[in-house]
Amino acid sequence: MTLEEIITRxxxxxxxxxxxxxxxxxxxxxxxxxxxxxxxxxxxxxxWITLQAHANIIxxxxxxxxxxxxxxxxxxxxxxxxxxxxxxxxxLLSTRLSNYEIAGRLWEMGLR
Amino acid sequence: MSSxxxxxxxxxxxxxxxxxxxxxxVEELSYDLKIYETMTREVKTVQPNSTMQNVLEILRTGRxxxxxxxxxxxxxxxxxxxxxxxxxxxxxxxxxxxxYMSRNVVSIAEYEPVVRAxxxxxxYRVGRLPVVDENGSLTGIITKGxxxxxxxxALQKDYKEEELRRYRASHLFEDITSERTxxxxxxxxxxxxxxxxxxxxxxxxxxLLRLGAPPQLARQCGIAIYEAEMNLVIHTTHGxxxxxxxxxxxxxxxxxxxxxxxxxxxxxxxxxxxTAPQEARDMGFGxxxxxxxMRHCVDKLEIESAAGKGTKLLMEILLRPEEQxxxxxxxxxxxxxx
Numbered sequence: 001m002t003l004e005e006i007i008t009r010x011x012x013x014x015x016x017x018x019x020x021x022x023x024x025x026x027x028x029x030x031x032x033x034x035x036x037x038x039x040x041x042x043x044x045x046x047x048w049i050t051l052q053a054h055a056n057i058i059x060x061x062x063x064x065x066x067x068x069x070x071x072x073x074x075x076x077x078x079x080x081x082x083x084x085x086x087x088x089x090x091x092l093l094s095t096r097l098s099n100y101e102i103a104g105r106l107w108e109m110g111l112r
Numbered sequence: 113m114s115s116x117x118x119x120x121x122x123x124x125x126x127x128x129x130x131x132x133x134x135x136x137x138v139e140e141l142s143y144d145l146k147i148y149e150t151m152t153r154e155v156k157t158v159q160p161n162s163t164m165q166n167v168l169e170i171l172r173t174g175r176x177x178x179x180x181x182x183x184x185x186x187x188x189x190x191x192x193x194x195x196x197x198x199x200x201x202x203x204x205x206x207x208x209x210x211x212y213m214s215r216n217v218v219s220i221a222e223y224e225p226v227v228r229a230x231x232x233x234x235x236y237r238v239g240r241l242p243v244v245d246e247n248g249s250l251t252g253i254i255t256k257g258x259x260x261x262x263x264x265x266a267l268q269k270d271y272k273e274e275e276l277r278r279y280r281a282s283h284l285f286e287d288i289t290s291e292r293t294x295x296x297x298x299x300x301x302x303x304x305x306x307x308x309x310x311x312x313x314x315x316x317x318x319x320l321l322r323l324g325a326p327p328q329l330a331r332q333c334g335i336a337i338y339e340a341e342m343n344l345v346i347h348t349t350h351g352x353x354x355x356x357x358x359x360x361x362x363x364x365x366x367x368x369x370x371x372x373x374x375x376x377x378x379x380x381x382x383x384x385x386x387t388a389p390q391e392a393r394d395m396g397f398g399x400x401x402x403x404x405x406m407r408h409c410v411d412k413l414e415i416e417s418a419a420g421k422g423t424k425l426l427m428e429i430l431l432r433p434e435e436q437x438x439x440x441x442x443x444x445x446x447x448x449x450x
Contacts, residue, residue, distance in 0.1 A: 035342075036401030039335050040408065052396045056342075059310025063317060063334040080307070088314075 001025065001111060003068055006047070007093060010105055012070060015077065015092040016085040024091065026067040029111050031103045035060060042066060047111065049102050053077040055084055062088040072099050139227075141266050142259075147229060148222040150262025151243050151252035157182045158191060160210035164199040167191050167209060180242040181213050185249035187242055189213035219244045222251050226259050282324030285360050285437040293439060294359040295323075301344040301367075303351040306395060312354050313338040316365075323358065329435050333363055336409040336427055339402040340367045343425075346392045348372070352423075360439035365410075365427040374417040381407075381415075 004021035007014060014021070027045035032038050033052050038060055042048055045067050050057060053075035061069050068091035071077065077085070077092060085092050095102060156174045158167055160181050170179055171193060178192035195212040199205050219242045220229055229241055233256060243252040285293050297319060299312035317334035321327065337354065344352040344367055352369030374380045380387075381403045388398025407413050410427040417423040431437075 033396050034399035034401070035396045036339065036399040036405055039339065040401055040405045044331070050396070054395055055307055056310055056395065056397075059314060059338065062314060063310070063331070063338055065331065 001109065003047075003091065006106070006109070006111070009109065010095065010097075010102065012093040012095050015071070015094050016082055017091055018086050018089045019091060021091070024067050026111060029103060029106050030066075031099050033099070039064070047106070049099050049106075051075055051099060053081065055081045057081070058084045058088055058090050061085075061090045067091070068093055070095060070102055072097060072102055137267070137270065138263060141263050142227040142230060143225045145226045145259075145262050145266060146222070147220060147224050147226060147243055147254055148251070150226060150258050150265075151222065151254040152258055153252045155180060155242075155250065155253045157250065158209055159183070160188060160213065161208050163206050164191075164196060164209060164212055165205045167196050167199075168205065171196065178240065180217070180250055180253065181209055182250050187217060187219055187244055187248060187250045189215045190217045190242065217242060220254065221246070226254075226262065229254050229259060278322045278324075281319075281322040283438075284323060285439050287440070289440045289442050291442060292359070294357050297354075297356040297358070299341075299354040301341055301348075301351050301354060303345065303348045305345055305351075306392075309342055309345040310338055313341050316354075316356055319356075320358070320363075323437060325437070326435055329363075329429070329431070332409045333365065333429065336406045336429075337365050339406050340365065340425055340427070342397060343367070343402055344369055346388050346397055348423075358437070360437040361431050363429045363431070365429075367425045368422065370422040371420065373419045373421045373423055374415065375419040377415050377417055 002022050003024035003026060006012070006026070007021055026047040027043060029047045029049060030038060030042040031049040032041065033050050035056065038048060042064050044065050047068055047070060048061060048066050049070045049072060051072050053071050054077070057069055058081060070093045072095055074094065074096045082092065097105070156170050156176065156179050158170060158179050158181050160183060167179065171177065178190055180187055181189035181191055189210070191209050191213040195214070199207060199212050218232060218236050218238065220232055222243045222245055232241060233239065240253055240255045242250055243254055245251050284295065297316060299315070301312060302308075313334050316337050317330045320330040320333055337356070341354060344354070348369040349371040350369070352367055355366045355368075357364040357366075379385055382400070383404045384400040386398040386400035392398045403413070406427060409429075411430045412426075412428040414426040415423065
């Protein structure tokens with residue numbers, strides 16, 4: 001399942017898309033707002049679901065080579081965060097849904 | 113075209129560091145790249161006194177939609193497919209080009225950066241521009257396609273340079289003969305600077321990749337040093353220093369700070385224990401997993417700390433044979449007998 005399909009089916013809003021979403025195939029997902037948990041638990045190529053929207057999420061996604069970040073509950077990253085995301089090739093997506101709902105929908109879609 | 117307007121607005125004042133960060137490589141290239149570097153030099157031109165019939169043939173054989181009109185080398189007009197259609201409608205293909213050509217030609221100087229051509233394209237809604245030198249002589253023609261090609265070539269060059277850097281760096285250990293080669297990277301981390309927190313870790317990870325480290329190893333070091341870096345940002349009074357020592361057989365990562373120190377080192381290493389301030393917790397830090405994560409990524413972890421003094425953290429990763437950086441140990445000298 002490509003990121004493009006996920007974006008369409010969940011109605012996500014791309015905030016940055018440095019790489020074409022059709023070429024990204026997330027390996028699975030990981031949901032947490034605690035960075036150390038993400039560091040320990042998220043796997044290469046995972047889609048990360050979080051409520052956090054500040055610049056540090058970019059460093060984490062880049063270090064772990066995550067496929068994209070879904071920022072939930074309409075949390076808005078600032079301009080510097082968006083800039084950093086584009087520079088580091090990190091795809092940022094936004095949704096009004098909660099971590100719980102997004103994770104549930106992705107699980108239902110078969111991203112496990 | 114908002115970025116373009118932004119660029120125009122920037123014209124005439126010095127670029128600040130902030131601006132420089134916001135300029136993408138493509139925008140930068142549109143300033144660096146000059147028209148003469150990317151224009152097409154072989155231009156089909158016509159003379160004002162030759163006929164529109166002639167234009168028809170040139171456009172057809174050259175598969176182009178317009179041609180500059182020159183007198184000698186001087187640009188005097190441009191004749192396009194629209195002009196030709198007008199001549200055909202009026203059944204007047206034997207008329208001289210000067211009857212149909214446009215005389216108000218927008219041209220561009222060859223030493224201008226390509227960003228000026230992009231601006232001119234959108235201002236006059238044209239897709240091609242004749243290029244002239246300082247004497248007004250035609251030297252070429254530039255289209256959007258030429259600019260795209262020029263920028264792609266330049267980006268390709270950038271990419272090759274990164275490959276080359278990687279190639280050179282990966283030979284560093286091989287090219288230097290010594291009993292014990294080591295490369296030391298040092299970074300100063302500011303306390304409370306969440307905005308740039310994580311930057312040193314990214315640099316370290318990139319350095320390891322350039323040196324030819326396997327991606328998994330670079331990632332592992334990246335995670336360990338990220339946790340240590342954020343500890344300096346979150347917990348220290350005056351920040352601290354990261355020092356990474358890369359040797360062919362191991363990677364040594366060290367952070368030092370001058371306070372406040374850890375009261376109970378044993379407790380600090382327990383999963384879930386955290387003394388992070390509320391500010392850090394609100395941002396998603398302070399799960400109390402930092403040291404636990406570091407320990408998972410490295411072979412050895414040592415903490416030296418005392419409350420009121422400072423903390424020294426040492427992490428070591430021993431490289432497996434297939435991970436090791438290639439080294440060139442000195443050959444034993446033949447015994448000179450002296």
